[in-house]
Amino acid sequence: MELLVYSANWCRDCREAKRFLNAHAIPFIEIDIERTPGAADQVIAHTGKRAIPQFVLDGKWIQPYRPGQGFLHQEMSELFGVSEQPIT
Numbered sequence: 333m334e335l336l337v338y339s340a341n342w343c344r345d346c347r348e349a350k351r352f353l354n355a356h357a358i359p360f361i362e363i364d365i366e367r368t369p370g371a372a373d374q375v376i377a378h379t380g381k382r383a384i385p386q387f388v389l390d391g392k393w394i395q396p397y398r399p400g401q402g403f404l405h406q407e408m409s410e411l412f413g414v415s416e417q418p419i420t
Contacts, residue, residue, distance in 0.1 A: 334390055335353075335359065337385055338384050338386040339362055339384050340384055341366070343384050345402055349385040349396050349403055349408075350362070350385075352403060365384060378393045
């Protein structure tokens with residue numbers, strides 16, 4: 333499994349997405365759209381807008397949040413086959 337996460341430091345939903353992935357030990361490669369040339373253009377090309385965070389899981393683009401609702405914990409837990417709350 334290859335997971336890319338398009339994000340930016342100022343993005344609250346991005347921080348929540350990365351917390352979720354780290355809490356469940358899901359490996360990912362972060363692509364900061366502010367620091368990686370062409371990254372923001374890639375997001376726009378695939379989503380039609382500059383909306384982050386975006387996951388690219390094995391080449392499939394997935395928006396892991398819903399505007400006004402935040403990060404989609406239940407949907408992402410189901411997608412990755414993990415419990416919604418990490419086991420500590």
